[in-house]
Amino acid sequence: MKPKFLVGGAVIALALGYMIWAGVTQSAVYFVTPSELTAAPVAGKAYRLGGLVERGSLKWNPATLDLAFSVSDGKTAVPVRHKGTAPDLFGEGRGAVVEGQWTREGYFKATLILAKHSEEYQAPHPTKDAPPKRILDTLEAPPR
Amino acid sequence: MIPEIGTGVLLVALALAVYGAVVAAVGGRRGRPALVQSAQHAALGVFALLTAALLLLIYAFLTFDFSVRYVASNTNLGTPFYYRITAVWGALEGSIVLWAWMLGLYTLIVVLRHRTTARELYPWVLAVMLGVLAFFVLVMTVPAPVFTRMAPVPADGRGLNPLLEDSGMITHPVALYLGFTGFTVPFAFAIAALVTGRVGDFWITTTRRWTIVAWYFLSLGLLIGGWWSYHVLGWGGYWAWDPVENAAFMPWLTATALLHSVMVQERRRMLRLWNLALVVLTFSLTLFGTFLTRSGVIASVHAFTQGTIGVFFLGFLAVVVLVALALIAWRWDVLGAQGELDSVISRESAFLLNNVMLVAATFTVFFGTVFPLLAEAVRGEKVSVGAPFFNQVNVPLFLSLIFLMGVGPLIAWRRASLENLKRNFLGPVIVGVAAAALFRLLGVGSVLVAGSLALTLFVAACIAVDLFRAVRARRAMGERALPALGGLLLRHNRRYGGFVVHLAVLVVAVGVTGSQTWSVHTETTLKQGEQAELAGYRIRFEGLRESQESNHGKVTGTFTVLNGKAAGTVLEPAKKFYPQEQSPIAYVDYRLGLIDDIYLVLGDFARDGTSVTVKIQVNRMVSWIWLGGVVLTLGTLLSVLPERRKAA
Amino acid sequence: MRRPWRWLVPLAALPVLALLAYGFRLNPRDIPSPLVGRPAAPFALTSFDGAPVELAALRGKVVVVNFWASWCYPACYEEAPVLERGWQAYRDRGVVVLGIDIQDKDEAGRKFIADFGLTFPNAPDRGGRVSVDYGVYGVPETFFIDRDGHVRVKHVGAVTEPAFRDAVERLLAAGPGAVR
Numbered sequence: 001m002k003p004k005f006l007v008g009g010a011v012i013a014l015a016l017g018y019m020i021w022a023g024v025t026q027s028a029v030y031f032v033t034p035s036e037l038t039a040a041p042v043a044g045k046a047y048r049l050g051g052l053v054e055r056g057s058l059k060w061n062p063a064t065l066d067l068a069f070s071v072s073d074g075k076t077a078v079p080v081r082h083k084g085t086a087p088d089l090f091g092e093g094r095g096a097v098v099e100g101q102w103t104r105e106g107y108f109k110a111t112l113i114l115a116k117h118s119e120e121y122q123a124p125h126p127t128k129d130a131p132p133k134r135i136l137d138t139l140e141a142p143p144r
Numbered sequence: 145m146i147p148e149i150g151t152g153v154l155l156v157a158l159a160l161a162v163y164g165a166v167v168a169a170v171g172g173r174r175g176r177p178a179l180v181q182s183a184q185h186a187a188l189g190v191f192a193l194l195t196a197a198l199l200l201l202i203y204a205f206l207t208f209d210f211s212v213r214y215v216a217s218n219t220n221l222g223t224p225f226y227y228r229i230t231a232v233w234g235a236l237e238g239s240i241v242l243w244a245w246m247l248g249l250y251t252l253i254v255v256l257r258h259r260t261t262a263r264e265l266y267p268w269v270l271a272v273m274l275g276v277l278a279f280f281v282l283v284m285t286v287p288a289p290v291f292t293r294m295a296p297v298p299a300d301g302r303g304l305n306p307l308l309e310d311s312g313m314i315t316h317p318v319a320l321y322l323g324f325t326g327f328t329v330p331f332a333f334a335i336a337a338l339v340t341g342r343v344g345d346f347w348i349t350t351t352r353r354w355t356i357v358a359w360y361f362l363s364l365g366l367l368i369g370g371w372w373s374y375h376v377l378g379w380g381g382y383w384a385w386d387p388v389e390n391a392a393f394m395p396w397l398t399a400t401a402l403l404h405s406v407m408v409q410e411r412r413r414m415l416r417l418w419n420l421a422l423v424v425l426t427f428s429l430t431l432f433g434t435f436l437t438r439s440g441v442i443a444s445v446h447a448f449t450q451g452t453i454g455v456f457f458l459g460f461l462a463v464v465v466l467v468a469l470a471l472i473a474w475r476w477d478v479l480g481a482q483g484e485l486d487s488v489i490s491r492e493s494a495f496l497l498n499n500v501m502l503v504a505a506t507f508t509v510f511f512g513t514v515f516p517l518l519a520e521a522v523r524g525e526k527v528s529v530g531a532p533f534f535n536q537v538n539v540p541l542f543l544s545l546i547f548l549m550g551v552g553p554l555i556a557w558r559r560a561s562l563e564n565l566k567r568n569f570l571g572p573v574i575v576g577v578a579a580a581a582l583f584r585l586l587g588v589g590s591v592l593v594a595g596s597l598a599l600t601l602f603v604a605a606c607i608a609v610d611l612f613r614a615v616r617a618r619r620a621m622g623e624r625a626l627p628a629l630g631g632l633l634l635r636h637n638r639r640y641g642g643f644v645v646h647l648a649v650l651v652v653a654v655g656v657t658g659s660q661t662w663s664v665h666t667e668t669t670l671k672q673g674e675q676a677e678l679a680g681y682r683i684r685f686e687g688l689r690e691s692q693e694s695n696h697g698k699v700t701g702t703f704t705v706l707n708g709k710a711a712g713t714v715l716e717p718a719k720k721f722y723p724q725e726q727s728p729i730a731y732v733d734y735r736l737g738l739i740d741d742i743y744l745v746l747g748d749f750a751r752d753g754t755s756v757t758v759k760i761q762v763n764r765m766v767s768w769i770w771l772g773g774v775v776l777t778l779g780t781l782l783s784v785l786p787e788r789r790k791a792a
Numbered sequence: 793m794r795r796p797w798r799w800l801v802p803l804a805a806l807p808v809l810a811l812l813a814y815g816f817r818l819n820p821r822d823i824p825s826p827l828v829g830r831p832a833a834p835f836a837l838t839s840f841d842g843a844p845v846e847l848a849a850l851r852g853k854v855v856v857v858n859f860w861a862s863w864c865y866p867a868c869y870e871e872a873p874v875l876e877r878g879w880q881a882y883r884d885r886g887v888v889v890l891g892i893d894i895q896d897k898d899e900a901g902r903k904f905i906a907d908f909g910l911t912f913p914n915a916p917d918r919g920g921r922v923s924v925d926y927g928v929y930g931v932p933e934t935f936f937i938d939r940d941g942h943v944r945v946k947h948v949g950a951v952t953e954p955a956f957r958d959a960v961e962r963l964l965a966a967g968p969g970a971v972r
Contacts, residue, residue: 085667
């Protein structure tokens with residue numbers, strides 16, 4: 001192969017390599033637990049925070065679409081705020097991963113809430129022989 | 145009963161497949177046609193047994209045979225009829241059955257088509273196909289047994305994952321698997337070529353149609369997957385760079401590269417080694433894809449459960465990659481190119497660049513997908529790599545590819561003269577630049593968006609130039625325009641089929657650009673009778689109602705679009721409550737349009753049904769993506785037509 | 793390319809394969825449970841046979857609390873024999889296995905117990921209070937509680953023999969009064 005093609009090829013390869021490397025390191029989002037985040041929070045850095053949604057911490061305001069809750073790993077809890085409804089699999093006492101940034105005001109601003117769905121087991125439900133009552137009623141204070 | 149019969153059938157199939165693979169290889173090595181015949185019969189037997197196993201499974205689903213653990217886990221007495229059939233491939237074990245069955249079908253077709261035409265390669269092709277089949281049947285019997293008995297037999301099953309109760313569920317896996325498994329055939333031919341040393345053009349020209357068909361089904365599977373995501377999952381998007389999506393995208397990228405580099409090998413006898421490597425890479429990536437989805441190694445929204453199956457797949461992948469690469473290394477000397485690259489400004493060069501971009505994109509996607517693994521192995525950090533990275537690196541690559549799509553078909557082989565460049569490209573370049581200027585003047589989007597759209601126009605102009613000239617030449621000979629066009633398409637169906645496929649890509653590109661740039665969304669809480677406004681549409685919340693379906697309860701919100709072209713449309717997004725699920729599943733309602741899709745997702749609602757929080761999206765140009773799929777189908781059909789005798 | 797260098801080609805694939813194999817050692821789904829290390833919530837239920845089932849009375853023993861339901865398959869069906877065997881093997885060593893049937897009908901629960909021949913105490917969680925206290929949101933979930941009454945292991949999904957054995961042996965070895 002002619003040397004100029006080899007050189008050209010090498011240049012392209014290096015350029016692409018750099019583009020990829022820079023892209024990955026800049027946009028990689030770091031997964032942290034609440035304890036890890038509280039130990040060394042960096043404002044403006046993208047994180048994925050994983051833990052359990054603390055019971056009693058969930059506040060939802062339908063008028064302003066403000067969702068607030070705390071994510072805990074048993075040792076530390078981090079206050080989180082999100083604009084908009086949470087995904088269906090989300091709730092108190094359940095595992096969740098939120099993606100967003102730590103703010104200087106002292107809370108985690110979540111842009112994305114991810115909830116996990118396990119294949120291995122199933123949720124409690126009204127027994128099959130007793131048909132579910134008016135569904136809207138059963139949504140009140142679910143046994144979470 | 146069924147569990148035992150089914151397991152028996154699979155065990156016999158496994159034995160036959162192993163027997164056939166070994167005997168075919170020996171027959172090929174020793175030149176013994178009788179052995180190859182025997183292997184052929186074994187292949188037919190395997191296909192028959194796999195068909196029996198699949199039918200048995202379908203039967204078990206249709207008759208609610210909960211003694212089969214897989215049936216009990218994936219269906220219940222309330223599952224509607226057609227979903228009972230599609231549930232067969234709705235979870236891990238069944239998906240392997242479908243994959244293996246398709247592989248068996250393809251093996252049958254290979255037997256019927258190539259047993260007389262590919263004399264030398266045939267035994268090895270058969271051996272490889274049967275070997276791969278043997279592996280998948282092994283998976284069906286050991287780590288992911290599909291016919292396990294459930295004792296005691298439950299009175300009712302668990303039910304299908306509600307997200308899978310959708311028309312996409314019927315078609316998406318089928319198309320995708322037809323694509324994935326299809327690449328086994330070119331791979332088998334490649335291995336046969338390496339083993340026998342016949343690394344000339346025969347193996348690749350024979351498998352050209354296979355590659356196109358497999359590529360088409362993979363493309364279709366990806367598009368349907370995007371459609372499924374769009375209309376079921378409720379986020380209004382069609383591609384998330386999820387590891388499982390990436391796993392299906394990577395072989396598509398390398399297969400696209402292969403479709404192009406084949407032409408360079410045919411014309412100039414170059415890139416023979418490259419093509420072999422591409423085929424091996426494509427097949428390996430399909431295996432990597434199934435490994436990724438089933439091993440639990442990388443977290444994904446789609447992933448099936450973990451287990452020992454990952455080890456099996458990784459082991460097989462390792463064997464395939466190492467053996468194939470070793471064969472290439474062994475035959476290295478014979479694989480030298482017989483042609484040379486004359487100039488950078490040439491069609492060969494365009495194809496080469498096309499391949500470089502596609503392989504670069506593949507590497508990008510691969511790297512982004514496994515980077516979390518790498519980061520944890522090396523630095524112990526848990527990271528995730530999301531859409532921003534993939535978009536950032538891939539968008540320039542894809543734009544370059546679109547540019548090449550315009551240039552490639554028109555530029556001359558070997559060395560393009562300035563005259564040639566001017567003749568072909570002056571018009572399209574003017575069109576492109578003018579369009580870009582016009583878009584900017586009209587305030588259309590950013591420089592990038594205007595540039596992308598202008599680029600698609602440039603390519604469309606290139607295609608038009610070629611078509612126009614060819615028709616004009618025929619007309620000069622006395623033919624009228626329309627028959628000239630028809631004759632052109634049929635005579636040179638490969639070329640024009642390719643053009644139509646390129647057009648399809650342009651349509652999809654416009655759809656992607658438009659939807660990413662101009663879609664808008666909002667979320668708001670409405671009381672009964674209140675309206676929301678987005679993008680000029682006014683949407684009123686009428687009320688909430690609940691109902692009981694065969695296997696789920698449902699709360700539906702009714703909304704009316706009050707103005708514009710869509711005035712009077714009633715949209716009914718809902719939340720479905722399945723007893724076996726942890727929480728409700730959102731059911732999206734939408735109105736599709738050529739330019740605007742109106743898309744509603746129900747969020748939270750008050751118990752008394754008087755107020756509701758709803759997500760409203762107006763997604764733009766998304767329908768172009770699905771239309772592109774239709775054009776793609778037409779282009780592919782044209783390409784695979786049997787070749788007429790060409791004029792010189 | 794001269795003879796030996798060409799063999800680098802297949803060898804080049806090994807690092808990638810190794811990296812993928814490394815992935816088996818990790819679990820991308822790990823989400824920590826805040827209950828582990830905390831005192832187990834007390835409960836007082838009545839078993840299907842009418843006998844009292846109280847956590848407080850079992851202080852000093854290793855207690856395995858398993859939340860199940862008759863409609864939960866295949867997982868609960870798979871782990872029932874494992875739990876029964878575990879009970880038989882360890883009951884003389886100071887280990888108690890308790891089953892709590894949640895969101896179920898008594899009849900179906902009794903049938904489940906009879907089908908699997910379960911001999912350890914099983915009680916229905918009427919009202920669902922106990923499952924709420926333990927943060928149960930799916931079945932099956934199993935909690936391994938040490939002699940001091942602290943939750944040490946939470947197992948989500950069907951319990952396997954090795955998982956059962958590991959957890960129980962570890963808690964037996966820890967001894968009373970030991971803090972992990």
